[in-house]
Amino acid sequence: TWVNVVLLFLGFVIFSSFVGSVTGTLTMIRNRSRDAALQEKIFKRYVSSNKLSWKLGYRIASFNRGHRKLRRRVLESEVAYLAGLPESLAMELHWEVFAPM
Numbered sequence: 001t002w003v004n005v006v007l008l009f010l011g012f013v014i015f016s017s018f019v020g021s022v023t024g025t026l027t028m029i030r031n032r033s034r035d036a037a038l039q040e041k042i043f044k045r046y047v048s049s050n051k052l053s054w055k056l057g058y059r060i061a062s063f064n065r066g067h068r069k070l071r072r073r074v075l076e077s078e079v080a081y082l083a084g085l086p087e088s089l090a091m092e093l094h095w096e097v098f099a100p101m
Helices: 003-049 054-071 087-098
Strands: none
Touching: 003 054
8 A cells, every 4th residue: 555655665764864874974983093094104104204213103102092092071061961860860870970990
């Protein structure tokens, strides 16, 4: 019937939208990775062409690798989604965030 055709068409539209979203996200991740690798390659050429010591080059590269991983911690006050939590959930949240591991 026509209802089945409409539902099937709607399913195709939703699925293709999902696939497009996943593809876009993967492309973004791949581009970031490629850019980071390119920057590292350029840095290695810089170290080589300027005859820097391997020790200094290693220290700079290690700093940059570690620095990329560090991101500023998101504060609870910045997350509007958490503003109206009941006290019991807020206490559990605070316990998991601030309790020693």
